[in-house]
Amino acid sequence: MSGKKSDHGDAVTLANILRTDIDQHRRLPADTELAQSITVLARAHQDATWRRNRAGNELRSLLREYFPGFLHAFADRPGGITAPEARAVLAIAATPAKAARLSKPQITAALRRAGRQRGLTTLAATIHQQLRLPQLRHPAPVEDAFGIQAVALLATLDAECANVDRLGEATAATFAQHADHRIITSFVGVGDLTGARLLAEIGDDRTRFADARALKAFAGSAPVTKASGRSIRITHRHVKNNRLAAVGFVWAFIAAGCEGPTRAHYLTRRDHGDRHPAALRHLYNRMLGQLYHCLQTSQTYDPIKAYRPPPTHPTRAAA
Structure with missing residues (x-):
């Protein structure tokens, strides 16, 4: 490579990419x-x-x-x-x-x-x-x-x-002037500043993310599976939106300290062997999916629907 640079050549290259592979590129979000x-x-x-x-x-x-x-x-x-x-x-x-x-x-x-x-x-x-x-x-x-x-x-x-x-x-x-303020702040551990940071990175374009999994990957809360032969390793994401990941850690930390289903979920993950950061990431991943659903359906957070109690199986009496 000679290292030669030309603004005209760069513009032609970008134009050809958009001309031939425009269907492979995602459009910018249409936020208000x-x-x-x-x-x-x-x-x-x-x-x-x-x-x-x-x-x-x-x-x-x-x-x-x-x-x-x-x-x-x-x-x-x-x-x-x-x-x-x-x-x-x-x-x-x-x-x-x-x-x-x-x-x-x-x-x-x-x-x-x-x-x-x-x-x-x-x-x-x-x-x-x-x-x-x-x-x-x-x-x-x-x-x-x-x-x-x-x-x-x-x-x-x-x-x-x-x-x-x-x-x-x-x-x-x-x-406070945004229509999603009521929905976002209805979640446990989300105030005005935390909610504003969430909305700032997620946006209000409902078509930006295809599903909740896409949002979780964008936020870095979803794990990554690395499989090679017989080796399978599950780790957390390093490539992510760092701003959304930072506010997500604060959100999960506050929610884990509040009495209710969020703290119960955090303690359950700790009982399963997760360390503190991993348990917070799992809780954040769960709440982020709930936030995506609430924004798509325009409904506020309901802890009863979000965390249904585990089914109870009656024990049979000994004969």
Whole structure:
């Protein structure tokens, strides 16, 4: 191969492919404009969430090097260091030396700026005590350098947290306008943001997937069978829609924790020998087929129809 490239030649090649093999190619989904706008917002919110997690991990890794006491102070708080209270305190005390000089009124004011309204005095006293606990220290100039880097990472984290909140509100508001909102959110473990991500990747073109098996393969929940001679191996799919697979794991994880048939199905798979990820994939595969059926028939989720109780066989009395 010479490696020569020509835009004209590429265009001719693509035109010939469509001219001779057009019946072998699938048309693009005919989603509505509202569904396309939900796709844009849901993907933007998902990207912002991933960036927030990455920024939080970078900041956590940095604090572990020179300020582990701060991580310990907010280890049991919801959200950890990504919570507004933790970010507000870190903004005024980026080094152990500054944190040790903080007073309770200063911490209370920072918590109030973060939006905290209840339990300010108790929480401020707890944080004040934990930030003063002895820990291994770096030399003062080194701590100051770490503090400057932490403030820079904190600015990135603050921006991504604001983006997640802003895009989340826009995504939920737009998704609520869609006709499939009622059907998708009727499933266990599906809220506005999770449902918006599901609709964003599935779309509202009912002819896009030939059957539920096609949707499951697209989502990566259906297993793959590799047979060669006497060897038969069943594994999970690696080629899939990664966004749909990510939201599917969250959906299955939440549904498995809710009392009802979804948790019973998850526990049944665990009893059969499946590990946690495999059991969640099996549950997601089951719920995805139910979602496909409900969208095709325009009906909401009914757990009684979705998970029928196993048949009971009466035991014969011993003669």
